[in-house]
Amino acid sequence: MTTPLKVVVLAKQVPDTRNVGKNAMKEDGTVNRAALPAIFNPEDLNALEQALRLKDRYPGTTVHLLTMGPGRAADIIREGLFRGADGGVLLTDRKFAGADTLATSYALAQALRKLQPHIVIAGRQAIDGDTAQVGPQVAEKLGWPQVTYAEDIVSYDGKEMVVKRRLERGVETVAATLPLVVTVHASAPGCRPRHAKQLLKYKYAKTLSEIQETGADYDAELKNADYLRISEWGVADVGGEEAQFGLSGSPTKVKKIENIVFQAKESKKLAASDEDIDGLIKELMANHTIG
Amino acid sequence: MNNVFVYCELEGGKVADVSLELLTKGRGLAAQLGCKVEALVIGSKLSGIEKELMSYGAQVVHVADDERLDPFRTLPHAAITAGLIKEVQPQIALFGASSIGRDLAPRVSSALKSGLTADCTSLEIGDHSDTKGNSYTNLLYQIRPAFGGNIIATIINPDHRPQMATVREGVMKKEPLPAPVQGEVKKVEVKKYLHDTDFAVRIMERHIEDRKVDIKGASVIVAGGYGVGSKENFKLLFDLAAVLGAEVGASRAAVDAGFADNARQVGQTGVTVRPKLYIACGISGQIQHTAGMDQSAIVISINTDANAPINQIADYAIVGDMNEVIPKMIKSYRGNSR
Numbered sequence: 063m064t065t066p067l068k069v070v071v072l073a074k075q076v077p078d079t080r081n082v083g084k085n086a087m088k089e090d091g092t093v094n095r096a097a098l099p100a101i102f103n104p105e106d107l108n109a110l111e112q113a114l115r116l117k118d119r120y121p122g123t124t125v126h127l128l129t130m131g132p133g134r135a136a137d138i139i140r141e142g143l144f145r146g147a148d149g150g151v152l153l154t155d156r157k158f159a160g161a162d163t164l165a166t167s168y169a170l171a172q173a174l175r176k177l178q179p180h181i182v183i184a185g186r187q188a189i190d191g192d193t194a195q196v197g198p199q200v201a202e203k204l205g206w207p208q209v210t211y212a213e214d215i216v217s218y219d220g221k222e223m224v225v226k227r228r229l230e231r232g233v234e235t236v237a238a239t240l241p242l243v244v245t246v247h248a249s250a251p252g253c254r255p256r257h258a259k260q261l262l263k264y265k266y267a268k269t270l271s272e273i274q275e276t277g278a279d280y281d282a283e284l285k286n287a288d289y290l291r292i293s294e295w296g297v298a299d300v301g302g303e304e305a306q307f308g309l310s311g312s313p314t315k316v317k318k319i320e321n322i323v324f325q326a327k328e329s330k331k332l333a334a335s336d337e338d339i340d341g342l343i344k345e346l347m348a349n350h351t352i353g
Numbered sequence: 354m355n356n357v358f359v360y361c362e363l364e365g366g367k368v369a370d371v372s373l374e375l376l377t378k379g380r381g382l383a384a385q386l387g388c389k390v391e392a393l394v395i396g397s398k399l400s401g402i403e404k405e406l407m408s409y410g411a412q413v414v415h416v417a418d419d420e421r422l423d424p425f426r427t428l429p430h431a432a433i434t435a436g437l438i439k440e441v442q443p444q445i446a447l448f449g450a451s452s453i454g455r456d457l458a459p460r461v462s463s464a465l466k467s468g469l470t471a472d473c474t475s476l477e478i479g480d481h482s483d484t485k486g487n488s489y490t491n492l493l494y495q496i497r498p499a500f501g502g503n504i505i506a507t508i509i510n511p512d513h514r515p516q517m518a519t520v521r522e523g524v525m526k527k528e529p530l531p532a533p534v535q536g537e538v539k540k541v542e543v544k545k546y547l548h549d550t551d552f553a554v555r556i557m558e559r560h561i562e563d564r565k566v567d568i569k570g571a572s573v574i575v576a577g578g579y580g581v582g583s584k585e586n587f588k589l590l591f592d593l594a595a596v597l598g599a600e601v602g603a604s605r606a607a608v609d610a611g612f613a614d615n616a617r618q619v620g621q622t623g624v625t626v627r628p629k630l631y632i633a634c635g636i637s638g639q640i641q642h643t644a645g646m647d648q649s650a651i652v653i654s655i656n657t658d659a660n661a662p663i664n665q666i667a668d669y670a671i672v673g674d675m676n677e678v679i680p681k682m683i684k685s686y687r688g689n690s691r
Contacts, residue, residue, distance in 0.1 A: 162468060189501055191500075192471065193459075193470075193472075195471060198457075199463040202464055203463055207427070207428055211456075230451060232559060235558040235559070236554050313467055315511060317494065317507040317508065321504055329669070329670055331672065332669055332671045332672070333671070340681075347686070351573075351630050352597050353474060
């Protein structure tokens with residue numbers, strides 16, 4: 063018997079940047095971001111599955127989601143609830159805006175200090191930035207060890223958690239003491255689908271802001287149904303140094319953004335000559351298709 | 354001092370290629386900035402390791418040698434790297450965007466409260482002035498694709514040092530100096546930086562295992578058809594894919610002929626892909642195949658038959674033998690890499 067675990071899954075709502083086909087292109091050849099749906103970051107779903115498996119295995123274990131974003135990111139918490147999570151917190155505040163990975167990690171770490179989980183599980187990286195930085199940075203802020211690129215949380219004996227990691231050129235199995243931050247790789251099992259029972263139970267789970275938007279009375283609306291309240295936390299709720307949040311807490315600044323322009327379709331015939339091939343490679347490198 | 358600092362990672366006791374590439378790039382940046390290149394190598398039984406680093410331009414080599422430091426583990430390596438950076442105060446710190454670097458660098462950046470830019474495809478030195486009227490000279494422009502590769506962002510780190518970046522293997526050129534620099538070796542006092550809690554993670558087992566095929570998630574695909582001719586010839590496709598950071602795909606005819614694994618099959622009965630770039634080698638372009646790839650942003654076909662149907666949907670149709678064309682592509686890519 064092991065003691066039940068308190069698990070928090072870090073999840074992010076992202077624009078679906080994968081496989082941007084021609085349909086999501088504007089006339090000028092750049093990506094039409096508005097045409098991209100907002101989705102649950104794929105590797106965060108792999109992370110959620112690992113968390114739910116812990117819950118399956120160790121009775122009494124709870125799984126909560128933590129996400130940061132605008133009000134609509136409450137969808138991420140609801141999706142997690144539908145798939146088997148027990149609750150969630152939405153970090154939302156104008157003061158969080160403009161955060162780079164470091165300021166994001168600071169905000170998440172502050173919230174985690176309040177939630178006090180035994181283990182934090184996150185996707186390796188989010189598809190809108192692909193940085194893979196937030197997991198390790200959260201771990202450092204908390205002063206916890208990290209295990210990145212997890213493919214499977216193999217076991218937990220009450221003392222050590224055994225995790226199989228996917229590396230570039232192989233696999234590694236490590237044992238780590240808790241508390242611990244684990245980031246999960248895309249090669250881990252996909253997430254289970256929504257569960258009908260959970261869907262019925264949490265269909266009306268809402269944040270305070272969402273209820274206020276409808277003009278309803280929060281307490282009356284969720285009377286006797288506390289589980290339907292999705293917590294919303296701002297800077298004041300998580301505490302910390304204000305200068306470390308959002309734009310002011312972000313050392314990196316974006317100097318320039320260049321849109322990638324895809325040319326209109328017109329087949330170009332090339333010979334197998336050195337000149338033609340070199341020209342083609344240079345062109346593909348110049349427009350950042352490769353390299 | 355404010356030098357350019359490179360964390361050099363080890364692979365089977367040898368300095369990884371990506372680190373030698375970073376030293377080569379670091380040399381160029383240091384020359385522009387008028388500073389030195391410093392390397393840090395952390396591991397066990399490292400005597401003589403400085404020779405290779407100096408032949409790539411490391412003027413100062415910090416060596417942290419302790420049996421507990423091999424193989425790589427995040428916490429002890431992060432403690433030493435962050436501790437040393439605090440002391441030597443480089444203006445730039447570079448890491449490979451490898452399994453190791455992408456695990457280590459963010460942790461170090463958080464400890465130093467400095468910014469980090471992942472997976473840079475280009476690093477340049479340049480100036481900046483902001484809207485508040487501050488101007489900066491000799492900043493590191495950290496250039497990287499973002500938003501699924503649909504935009505290219507130039508990131509700067511105006512007020513914090515070091516300016517930290519990771520770069521993927523193969524992006525920068527690897528070039529030894531004609532003669533090694535006469536550098537200085539500095540032994541790192543390992544114990545000064547480490548605590549018992551840095552060993553909270555223990556490695557139980559590690560082995561080489563082939564990666565699972567993931568053509569769906571690949572942004573560049575090099576695919577082969579029946580025209581490739583044999584399983585042996587498919588090796589060329591893997592070579593090109595390795596250079597481009599691409600995945601290898603195949604048509605049904607190639608899979609049925611045993612040239613490639615089932616998991617690589619693109620098309621109606623395989624996987625549907627929409628990469629940024631699809632290079633079709635020896636693929637005729639049957640509708641069953643093109644249905645699975647015609648949403649690719651750019652299609653290049655390499656085919657000896659100028660009238661192959663694939664050429665109708667290709668943005669670039671190279672008429673020729675892939676056995677000649679692919680080596681030329683690899684050579685050209687390597688020659689043009691920064």
